[in-house]
Structures are given as C-alpha cells and as structure tokens.
Amino acid sequence: MLEIQGLTSHYGRIQALEGVDLTIAEGELVALVGANGAGKTTLLRCISGVQPVTGGRILFEGRDITRAAPQSRVALGICQVPEGRQVFGPLSVEDNLKLGAFRRRGKRVADDLERMYTRFPVLKEKRKQPAGTLSGGQQQMLAICRALMAHPRLLLLDEPSMGLAPLLVGEIFNTVELLKEQGTTLFLVEQNAYAALGIADRGYVLETGGVVLSDTGAALLENARVKEAYLGL
Amino acid sequence: MPAPLVEFLQFLFSGITSGAIYALVALGFALIYNASHVINFAQGEFVMLGGMVTWALLSQGIDLPLAIAGAVALTMVVGLALEKLAIEPARNADVVTLIIITIGAGIFLRGLTSVTLGKDLHALPSFSGDEPLSLLGATIMPQSLWILGVTAGIVVLLHGFFNYTLLGKAILATSHNRLAARLVGINVSFVLLLSFGLSALLGAVAGILIAPITATHFEVGIMLGLKGFAAAILGGLGNGVGAIVGGLLLGLIESLGAGYISSDYKDAMAFVVILGVLFFMPSGLFGRRGTERV
Ligand SMILES: Nc1ncnc2c1ncn2[C@@H]1O[C@H](COP(=O)(O)OP(=O)(O)OP(=O)(O)O)[C@@H](O)[C@H]1O
Ligand SMILES: [Mg+2]
Numbered sequence: 001m002l003e004i005q006g007l008t009s010h011y012g013r014i015q016a017l018e019g020v021d022l023t024i025a026e027g028e029l030v031a032l033v034g035a036n037g038a039g040k041t042t043l044l045r046c047i048s049g050v051q052p053v054t055g056g057r058i059l060f061e062g063r064d065i066t067r068a069a070p071q072s073r074v075a076l077g078i079c080q081v082p083e084g085r086q087v088f089g090p091l092s093v094e095d096n097l098k099l100g101a102f103r104r105r106g107k108r109v110a111d112d113l114e115r116m117y118t119r120f121p122v123l124k125e126k127r128k129q130p131a132g133t134l135s136g137g138q139q140q141m142l143a144i145c146r147a148l149m150a151h152p153r154l155l156l157l158d159e160p161s162m163g164l165a166p167l168l169v170g171e172i173f174n175t176v177e178l179l180k181e182q183g184t185t186l187f188l189v190e191q192n193a194y195a196a197l198g199i200a201d202r203g204y205v206l207e208t209g210g211v212v213l214s215d216t217g218a219a220l221l222e223n224a225r226v227k228e229a230y231l232g233l
Numbered sequence: 234m235p236a237p238l239v240e241f242l243q244f245l246f247s248g249i250t251s252g253a254i255y256a257l258v259a260l261g262f263a264l265i266y267n268a269s270h271v272i273n274f275a276q277g278e279f280v281m282l283g284g285m286v287t288w289a290l291l292s293q294g295i296d297l298p299l300a301i302a303g304a305v306a307l308t309m310v311v312g313l314a315l316e317k318l319a320i321e322p323a324r325n326a327d328v329v330t331l332i333i334i335t336i337g338a339g340i341f342l343r344g345l346t347s348v349t350l351g352k353d354l355h356a357l358p359s360f361s362g363d364e365p366l367s368l369l370g371a372t373i374m375p376q377s378l379w380i381l382g383v384t385a386g387i388v389v390l391l392h393g394f395f396n397y398t399l400l401g402k403a404i405l406a407t408s409h410n411r412l413a414a415r416l417v418g419i420n421v422s423f424v425l426l427l428s429f430g431l432s433a434l435l436g437a438v439a440g441i442l443i444a445p446i447t448a449t450h451f452e453v454g455i456m457l458g459l460k461g462f463a464a465a466i467l468g469g470l471g472n473g474v475g476a477i478v479g480g481l482l483l484g485l486i487e488s489l490g491a492g493y494i495s496s497d498y499k500d501a502m503a504f505v506v507i508l509g510v511l512f513f514m515p516s517g518l519f520g521r522r523g524t525e526r527v
Binding site for chain 2: 070087099100146
C-alpha cells in the first residue's frame with residue numbers, strides 16, 4: 001500500500017532522513033521505534049506532505065505522491081494523528097471533529113460524528129467546549145477521532161501515548177488494535193517500544209535518519225539490540 | 234435638549250461614523266494577520282482603490298451602484314493578485330520580509346493610481362442625498378447611516394461566516410495551528426488567498442463609504458490604513474471583536490478630542506493610540522487569548 005524508497009529530508013543544512021526504505025502492506029499494523037531525534041516525526045511528516053522531501057520517492061498504491069499536496073493525500077486516505085495532539089484549541093470539540101472531515105462532504109459526516117460520540121461519550125459531553133480545555137488524554141482521543149473523521153485508509157500515529165497516564169495508554173492501544181481489526185492500515189510511532197511491537201505485525205527501528213532493523217513485531221521484541229536499546233532489558 | 238448635550242451627541246455621531254470605517258479597515262488587517270501573521274501595509278491602498286475606482290467609473294458615465302460593484306470587484310482582484318504574485322512566491326520567507334513586500338506593494342499601487350487616475354482630489358456623491366437628518370437635536374448625514382448600516386451588515390455576515398460555516402472554521406483552524414490544518418486536508422494556500430480577497434473587499438467598501446464625506450485621492454490610503462492599523466492594535470491584533478471595538482473607540486477618541494481639546498490634533502490621535510498601546514498594553518484591549526474568532 002505504501003512504499004518508501006531512499007527517502008531523504010533536511011531542515012536547512014541538517015539532514016534528518018538519510019535514505020529511508022520502508023513498505024506497509026494493506027491491513028498491516030507497522031510500528032516504528034527509535035530514540036529521540038531519530039527522525040520518526042520527520043518521516044511521518046514527509047508521508048503526509050507537510051515536510052519537504054529532498055530525495056527518494058513515496059508511492060501510495062503504486063502512485064507516486066512524493067510531490068502531492070497534503071490535502072490531496074488526505075483525500076487519498078492518508079491521515080495523521082500528529083505528535084503532541086495539535087487540536088484546534090479555541091474551536092469546539094465538535095468543530096474539531098467536523099474539520100477532520102473537511103475533505104468529505106455530505107450527511108454521512110453526521111453519522112460518523114455520532115459513532116465517535118458513542119465510542120467516546122466524554123467527547124459528546126464536552127462537544128461545545130473549546131478543545132483546549134480538555135485534559136491531555138481527552139485531547140489525544142479527540143486528535144484520533146479527528147483523524148478518523150477523514151475515513152483514513154492509512155492512519156499515521158505519532159506517539160499517541162506520550163505523556164498519558166497508564167490507564168489511558170491502555171485505552172489508546174486498545175483503540176489502535178480495534179482499528180486494525182476494522183481493516184485500517186496503521187503506521188504507529190511509539191516511544192513505548194514494548195507495547196507497540198507487542199501489537200504490531202511488523203516493526204522498523206530507526207536510528208539517526210536511517211532504518212537499521214526490520215522484522216516482525218515478535219522477532220524484534222526478542223532481538224538483543226532492540227532489547228538493550230529500547231526495552232531497557 | 235440642553236446645548237452641551239446636543240454638542241456631545243454631535244461628536245458622538247461623527248465619532249461612530251469614522252469609527253465604523255476604521256473598524257472595517259482594522260478587520261481587513263485582522264483577517265490577513267490571522268491567516269499569515271503578516272501585517273498587510275497595503276490595506277490602506279485597498280481603501281484608496283475602492284474610492285478612486287468608483288470615481289473613475291462614475292466619470293465614465295456608469296451608474297453609482299454599478300460603479301461601486303466594479304470598484305469592489307477590481308480591488309478584490311488586486312488583493313488576490315497581491316497574494317498570488319507577491320506573497321505566495323515568498324511564503325517561505327520570514328514574516329518581516331513579507332511585511333516589507335506589502336509596504337512595497339502599497340507604494341506601487343499608489344504610484345500606479347496616480348499615473349492612471351491622476352493626483353486630484355475627487356468627491357463621490359452621497360448615496361442618498363445631502364439632506365441632514367435630525368436626531369435628538371443633533372444632525373446626522375444620510376451617508377453616516379449608510380456607513381453604520383453597511384458596517385453592521387458586514388459584521389453580521391462575517392460573524393456568520395466564521396461561526397456557522399465549515400470554511401470559516403477552517404480559516405480559524407489555520408490561523409490557530411497551520412500544521413494541524415494541513416494534516417486535516419485544509420488547503421492553507423487557498424485560505425491565505427481567500428483572506429487577501431476578503432480583506433480587499435472590506436477595504437474597498439470602507440473607501441467607497443467614506444469617499445462622499447472626506448473625498449478621495451491617490452494618497453488617502455496612507456492615513457486611513459494607519460488609523461485602521463491603530464484600531465487593530467488597540468483592539469488586539471488578529472482579534473475580530475477587538476478590531477470593531479478598537480475602530481469605534483479610535484473614532485470616538487478622535488472626534489471627542491477634536492471637539493473638546495483641539496481639532497489640530499485630530500490626525501495625531503491615531504499615533505498617540507499606537508504609542509500608548511505599544512507602551513502600556515502591547516496585546517491590546519482584547520489581548521491574545523490564543524487566536525480569537527474574527
Ligand atoms: N524544525 C526543525 N528544525 C531543525 N531541525 C529539526 C527540526 N525538527 C527536527 N529537527 C531535527 O531533525 C532530527 C529528527 O527529528 P524528529 O523530530 O523527526 O525526531 P523524532 O524521532 O520524532 O524524535 P522524538 O522521539 O523526540 O519525537 C533531530 O535531530 C532534530 O533535532
Ligand atoms: Mg517525534
């Protein structure tokens with residue numbers, strides 16, 4: 001479904017990605033782990049088209065989208081839950097959700113809104129409140145729901161459990177697994193490598209802008225290098 | 234009614250009238266600032282173009298309503314062209330560079346207008362005559378009622394646009410968090426283009442409404458732009474409610490100051506306001522509680 005070939009990206013003169021190769025098949029849950037500053041966020045931003053690519057290619061279902069505008073990628077079904085939630089703070093919870101469906105029009109949006117509210121009743125309760133007044137966990141749920149409102153075919157999640165209480169982390173991972181069961185293809189960036197690799201079909205390890213390891217989730221959990229660097233074992 | 238009260242009312246009417254114009258100009262500043270964090274110093278030129286182009290079309294024998302529509306449309310085209318040709322190509326430049334581009338664009342538009350339409354002062358006819366109306370003992374010109382009515386109408390329309398349409402909310406979302414806006418599929422270049430078009434519309438309308446009272450000239454945009462800017466920062470830059478309150482307040486400060494202190498300082502009031510705000514409350518009356526609704 002997604003194929004990345006030799007991707008490079010820079011911030012000014014600093015090179016953040018040094019030729020990343022990676023594939024994600026339809027229906028897969030793929031995890032990406034790596035230390036702080038490895039380039040995980042940069043990679044996700046390149047896939048969404050909000051970070052300039054300086055070399056290499058991104059193919060989505062065989063189509064070259066390396067230079068496509070971010071909004072056309074959303075229309076293709078590539079959606080992202082960004083690092084740090086990034087909800088529209090002054091806008092109401094409901095407006096945040098409706099903006100998630102910005103590329104879709106029509107009355108089915110109202111049905112989706114109801115589905116989100118059923119799944120996360122707290123969002124319904126607070127739907128008129130500014131999103132900025134929600135707690136961190138609620139904002140993360142909102143950020144996920146906002147992305148789901150676009151009907152993603154490939155959902156990119158950037159550290160969705162960061163800064164959350166353990167109970168909420170569990171809920172986030174349950175949601176991710178549920179989405180996988182429902183057929184959404186997922187690309188999950190996580191600091192919590194143990195949990196992420198535990199539910200992932202396959203995983204990649206990114207170090208200073210390049211992929212250094214890739215295998216099934218279970219195999220990576222057993223890998224000595226991963227154990228030492230990311231699982232603290 | 235006692236004479237001092239009538240006099241006060243008279244100052245009040247004239248203050249609200251010019252205040253409404255400043256509010257329209259200030260809203261133009263707010264729209265572009267919100268979409269791009271650019272202070273568009275060509276905003277005054279939109280005001281000037283509205284009046285000057287209406288005059289030019291009238292002088293060609295075109296009816297007033299058609300001339301107004303033509304002037305608004307042309308000014309909007311200029312606003313869109315400014316964004317497409319000057320701002321968009323430089324969108325990766327820093328904000329200061331973009332602001333300098335708008336200053337250059339303003340100088341260019343003034344020059345172009347003086348070359349094509351001349352340097353003379355022109356009055357537009359009032360929309361419904363010059364017979365003063367009497368209100369509570371004071372007099373008010375019918376043109377003032379036009380100004381207040383049209384401004385109120387525009388404020389209601391803008392309020393509806395930003396609070397009840399998805400496109401309006403997409404603009405607010407973009408101004409609050411550009412990255413998240415792009416990730417949900419909002420075309421932020423289009424949002425920027427739209428904000429320049431809307432600002433040009435507001436500016437042109439202000440320039441057309443005020444031209445029957447103060448006359449128009451290729452340089453009227455300098456002072457009106459400055460006063461609109463003063464109103465915008467008085468209310469809190471980028472804040473819609475602030476722009477309206479700031480505009481009305483500045484109009485009142487000017488007219489009461491001119492009436493009770495000295496009319497010599499009328500135009501200086503805007504500068505006093507700018508300096509006062511920058512020194513004593515840099516974020517304006519309505520502060521920066523995140524990005525507010527316009
Ligand atoms: N805006 C920026 N300007 C300059 N350099 C940047 C910028 N953003 C990231 N970088 C650099 O690019 C590299 C990759 O950053 P990135 O944010 O992609 O890492 P990450 O793997 O997501 O890290 P984290 O786990 O902390 O989220 C880092 O060395 C970082 O310092
Ligand atoms: Mg990151």
